[in-house]
Amino acid sequence: AHSGEVGVFVRIRPTANFADDLIELNICHKRDSRKSHDSKKSQLSCWSFRLEGVLQDVSQEEFYARVCRRVVLGALDGYNGTVMCFGQTGAGKTYTITGSTESYKQRGIIPRALQEVFQEVEKRTEHAFSVYLSYLEIYNETLVDLLSPRRCSPHPSPHSMVVMEEPGRGVFIRGLSLHLVHSEEEALNLLFEGEMNRIIGSHALNRNSSRSHCIFTVHIESRSRTLSDAKYITSKLNLVDLAGSERLGKTGSEGQMLKEAVYINKSLSFLEQAILALADRRRDHVPFRQSKLTHALKDSLGGNCNTVLVANIYGEAAQIEETLSTLRFASRMRCVRTDPAVNEHMDP
Numbered sequence: 001a002h003s004g005e006v007g008v009f010v011r012i013r014p015t016a017n018f019a020d021d022l023i024e025l026n027i028c029h030k031r032d033s034r035k036s037h038d039s040k041k042s043q044l045s046c047w048s049f050r051l052e053g054v055l056q057d058v059s060q061e062e063f064y065a066r067v068c069r070r071v072v073l074g075a076l077d078g079y080n081g082t083v084m085c086f087g088q089t090g091a092g093k094t095y096t097i098t099g100s101t102e103s104y105k106q107r108g109i110i111p112r113a114l115q116e117v118f119q120e121v122e123k124r125t126e127h128a129f130s131v132y133l134s135y136l137e138i139y140n141e142t143l144v145d146l147l148s149p150r151r152c153s154p155h156p157s158p159h160s161m162v163v164m165e166e167p168g169r170g171v172f173i174r175g176l177s178l179h180l181v182h183s184e185e186e187a188l189n190l191l192f193e194g195e196m197n198r199i200i201g202s203h204a205l206n207r208n209s210s211r212s213h214c215i216f217t218v219h220i221e222s223r224s225r226t227l228s229d230a231k232y233i234t235s236k237l238n239l240v241d242l243a244g245s246e247r248l249g250k251t252g253s254e255g256q257m258l259k260e261a262v263y264i265n266k267s268l269s270f271l272e273q274a275i276l277a278l279a280d281r282r283r284d285h286v287p288f289r290q291s292k293l294t295h296a297l298k299d300s301l302g303g304n305c306n307t308v309l310v311a312n313i314y315g316e317a318a319q320i321e322e323t324l325s326t327l328r329f330a331s332r333m334r335c336v337r338t339d340p341a342v343n344e345h346m347d348p
């Protein structure tokens with residue numbers, strides 16, 4: 001029942017007034033007719049994309065319920081899960097993943113997922129759960145621990161963290177701090193701390209926080225209270241705010257900005273390559289190690305995992321070029337099949 005394709009959804013920032021079709025998104029805009037000599041006629045351009053759903057004018061609560069709840073509940077049952085937001089800067093990725101601090105109603109996916117995780121842990125009394133959090137930032141292929149006090153140093157050592165793989169344990173990041181949390185409140189405090197570190201760090205390093213990928217991970221471990229066997233289940237729920245996908249060259253970037261853009265373009269294109277390779281069942285090699293992002297998400301992208309990609313787009317026609325590039329990326333991701341399986345382990 002869990003098997004399927006990567007769920008690809010589009011969320012349109014308010015201000016949009018395009019037709020909304022739940023299966024096929026049609027985006028239309030009028031080409032600026034002043035450029036042509038015939039000023040009376042305006043040309044209409046249309047593009048079609050096949051996607052799971054288009055969410056326009058939906059509240060944070062409804063967005064969570066329609067797109068994320070299934071992935072979060074799956075993680076409690078032992079299935080890895082990933083929700084990724086993709087799109088150009090300003091299109092609403094951070095609003096979707098973490099939400100706005102302005103009001104409780106505008107909480108994003110992470111606080112809602114944490115609430116649900118702890119509600120379920122209370123309900124599922126037949127299991128003993130342990131919940132750990134980690135918060136990783138990837139900037140220019142450098143790994144940064146957003147929940148480590150060392151992180152506030154303006155010169156984080158690039159060699160202190162490494163993406164590792166071990167049989168039985170899967171992929172993990174050596175050196176990334178894991179924090180055991182017992183309640184929603186404790187978890188929210190850590191999230192807040194991580195957000196502050198993200199802001200402080202980006203100021204200290206004089207860079208824009210939209211230029212990095214952030215992976216908030218809820219690590220869940222559960223053990224039956226009734227069956228006293230050595231089996232236990234682990235899963236990871238990754239909530240990912242990807243760096244802004246806008247392309248190079250519009251504003252003639254140079255120096256640091258150019259370097260950042262090159263890193264982002266490379267890692268997003270590696271992400272796409274990895275997902276496409278996952279989709280192609282004849283290929284036995286998927287190039288996960290090409291970038292830190294794909295390597296860190298190796299066991300949480302396709303295969304043993306529930307994966308959701310959210311393409312965040314602007315509603316305005318002025319942004320159509322970036323929007324099309326976001327939607328093309330999103331529709332290519334739809335071909336990936338996932339076959340989630342519970343991660344069962346035995347005590348040694």
Ligand code: ADP
Pocket residue numbers: 012013014087088089090091092093094095096100210244312
């Ligand atoms: P990104 O992370 O993609 O750069 P943000 O999430 O920071 O973009 O969004 C840019 C601005 O638009 C923020 O002020 C945010 O609060 C607002 N915004 C984005 N999406 C929505 C939405 N669905 N509803 C209300 N405000 C939104």
